[in-house]
Amino acid sequence: xxxxxxxxxxxxxxxxxxxxxxxxxxxxxxxxxxxxxxxxxxxxxxxxxxxxxxxxxxxxxxxxxxxxxxxxxxxxxxxxxxxxxxxxxxxxxxxxxxxxxxxxxxxxxxxxxxxxxxxxxxxxxxxxxxxxxxxxxxxxxxxxxxxxxxxxxxxxxxxxxxxxxxxxxxxxxxxxxxx
Amino acid sequence: xxxxxxxxxxxxxxxxxxxxxxxxxxxxxxxxxxxxxxxxxxxxxxxxxxxxxxxxxxxxxxxxxxxxxxxxxxxxxxxxxxxxxxxxxxxxxxxxxxxxxxxxxxxxxxxxxxxxxxxxxxxxxxxxxxxxxxxxxxxxxxxxxxxxxxxxxxxxxxxxxxxxxxxxxxxxxxxxxxxxxxxxxxxxxxxxxxxxxx
Numbered sequence: 001x002x003x004x005x006x007x008x009x010x011x012x013x014x015x016x017x018x019x020x021x022x023x024x025x026x027x028x029x030x031x032x033x034x035x036x037x038x039x040x041x042x043x044x045x046x047x048x049x050x051x052x053x054x055x056x057x058x059x060x061x062x063x064x065x066x067x068x069x070x071x072x073x074x075x076x077x078x079x080x081x082x083x084x085x086x087x088x089x090x091x092x093x094x095x096x097x098x099x100x101x102x103x104x105x106x107x108x109x110x111x112x113x114x115x116x117x118x119x120x121x122x123x124x125x126x127x128x129x130x131x132x133x134x135x136x137x138x139x140x141x142x143x144x145x146x147x148x149x150x151x152x153x154x155x156x157x158x159x160x161x162x163x164x165x166x167x168x169x170x171x172x173x174x175x176x177x178x179x
Numbered sequence: 180x181x182x183x184x185x186x187x188x189x190x191x192x193x194x195x196x197x198x199x200x201x202x203x204x205x206x207x208x209x210x211x212x213x214x215x216x217x218x219x220x221x222x223x224x225x226x227x228x229x230x231x232x233x234x235x236x237x238x239x240x241x242x243x244x245x246x247x248x249x250x251x252x253x254x255x256x257x258x259x260x261x262x263x264x265x266x267x268x269x270x271x272x273x274x275x276x277x278x279x280x281x282x283x284x285x286x287x288x289x290x291x292x293x294x295x296x297x298x299x300x301x302x303x304x305x306x307x308x309x310x311x312x313x314x315x316x317x318x319x320x321x322x323x324x325x326x327x328x329x330x331x332x333x334x335x336x337x338x339x340x341x342x343x344x345x346x347x348x349x350x351x352x353x354x355x356x357x358x359x360x361x362x363x364x365x366x367x368x369x370x371x372x373x374x375x376x377x
């Protein structure tokens with residue numbers, strides 16, 4: 001141990017006089033230090049400094065009356081469908097071509113930035129499919145923050161979107177049967 | 180000739196400054212540490228670049244496990260007990276004082292209200308081990324909605340945070356979000372880790 005007891009103070013033996021034995025004023029601090037470091041280690045190891053961070057999300061209120069819903073020109077809409085297996089399908093407006101991309105910096109971020117540059121009025125509609133992962137939605141919301149997109153909304157994935165992706169757009173005109 | 184005396188250095192070392200430092204650090208860590216509450220489920224939270232720190236108090240945390248089970252947690256013992264009483268009144272279940280106490284200091288829970296009294300009567304160890312089926316949050320039978328309402332009634336300043344697992348299907352999160360929107364909680368937080376920009 002670091003501390004060595006010094007030869008127990010006075011107590012001379014030469015002249016036979018009884019003298020008060022001088023005790024050493026030093027205390028062995030080792031056990032206390034041991035304890036202090038034990039506690040220190042414990043607290044260092046259990047402390048977590050990174051508090052969880054949060055993203056704030058503002059959702060629009062439900063509008064029951066369809067007349068009150070905001071109408072947007074279809075050409076100003078960028079659709080992003082979050083699909084399973086970390087895929088993203090995107091298209092502008094209501095018609096194909098439907099493109100596929102991913103969550104990397106060269107993927108969806110570039111798409112959003114390019115589309116926003118081409119049309120500053122562009123609104124991004126995020127349509128997560130039921131089978132997509134929660135992480136995908138968080139990543140997309142994060143990308144909206146990174147690309148500084150102000151106009152975006154999370155919308156339900158509808159059968160119409162399904163039709164656009166699969167290319168089975170129902171034909172509205174009645175096809176004349178050949179005689 | 181004088182004999183060169185070997186000077187015996189004291190092997191004693193003054194440890195006082197070191198001890199001072201050690202205790203200073205101990206004090207610091209003791210005061211800054213907050214013990215992480217025990218969670219019934221492990222949630223692997225996604226990461227984002229957002230740097231807003233989650234408030235320490237007045238918060239509801241709705242956890243969604245990767246298998247879609249929903250858990251509810253709120254801070255403040257008094258508010259929790261009050262919330263439980265109101266919830267019991269609505270569903271016609273009365274809770275004993277002991278059950279209310281247990282509920283007030285319990286971590287996040289994920290059991291339907293019908294089995295909650297039974298769950299509260301368990302020993303703490305048993306409660307940690309038992310399988311919690313999650314709080315019903317779908318449109319057919321939505322207890323989460325009531326929890327949120329009564330939580331907001333007992334503490335109007337409360338903020339809602341969703342702590343979802345990366346691998347949760349969006350379907351479940353959508354149910355939770357729709358529940359919140361139905362209850363006019365339009366501003367809420369998603370708990371994430373800080374991501375280093377790739």
